[in-house]
Amino acid sequence: MRVIVNGAEVSVPEDPRVSLLDLLRDRLGLSGTKKGCNQGACGACTVLVDGERMLSCLALAVQYDGRTITTVEGLAGDGVLHELQAAFIEHDGFQCGYCTPGQICSAIGMVEEVRRGVPSNVTEDLVSDTVTLTSDELRERMSGNLCRCGAHNGIVEAIIRTYAAAEAGPAT
Numbered sequence: 001m002r003v004i005v006n007g008a009e010v011s012v013p014e015d016p017r018v019s020l021l022d023l024l025r026d027r028l029g030l031s032g033t034k035k036g037c038n039q040g041a042c043g044a045c046t047v048l049v050d051g052e053r054m055l056s057c058l059a060l061a062v063q064y065d066g067r068t069i070t071t072v073e074g075l076a077g078d079g080v081l082h083e084l085q086a087a088f089i090e091h092d093g094f095q096c097g098y099c100t101p102g103q104i105c106s107a108i109g110m111v112e113e114v115r116r117g118v119p120s121n122v123t124e125d126l127v128s129d130t131v132t133l134t135s136d137e138l139r140e141r142m143s144g145n146l147c148r149c150g151a152h153n154g155i156v157e158a159i160i161r162t163y164a165a166a167e168a169g170p171a172t
C-alpha cells in the first residue's frame with residue numbers, strides 16, 4: 001500500500017494500528033503536523049487529503065491507500081511560502097506556532113468547502129448555491145482548530161485577507 005505525501009510516493013506500514021499522524025511524524029519525519037490531543041479535539045494534526053481537511057490523529061494510515069496527502073511542509077513551493085503562510089506572518093497569526101500548521105491546512109480546506117457552497121452551522125440561507133466567507137462563517141468553520149496562545153484575531157485576519165473573495169459555487 002502506498003500514499004502520496006507532498007508529491008512523493010511512500011509505503012504505508014502494514015500495522016493497521018498506525019495513525020496517519022504517526023506515519024507522517026514518526027516514520028516520515030514530517031514533524032510540521034502536530035500531535036496535540038491525539039483524540040480529535042484540537043485540530044493541531046489537520047492535513048489535507050485529496051484537498052479536504054482531515055484530522056490525521058483519527059485516521060488510520062492503511063485507509064488512505066492511493067490517496068494524496070499534503071502537510072504544511074508541502075504547501076510552500078520552490079522556497080516560496082504559500083500565500084496563507086505569508087499572511088500568518090504578516091498579521092501575527094501565531095505565537096508559539098504549535099497550532100499553526102493545523103490552522104493553515106484547515107483554512108485551505110475550509111475555503112474550498114465555502115467555494116463549493118457547503119453550508120455551516122451559521123449559514124442563514126441553506127438553499128442558496130453560494131456562501132460568503134464572513135467573519136462569523138470563518139470563526140464557525142475554524143472552531144475545530146484551537147489556539148491556546150489566543151492568537152485567534154490574527155488567525156482570522158490572515159485568512160480573511162487572503163481569501164476575502166472566497167465566494168462559493170454550486171453546492172455539492
Ligand code: FES
Binds near residue numbers: 043
Ligand atoms: S491531535 Fe488530532 S485533533 Fe488534536
Ligand code: FES
Binds near residue numbers: 093
Ligand atoms: S500559536 Fe500557540 S497554540 Fe496557537
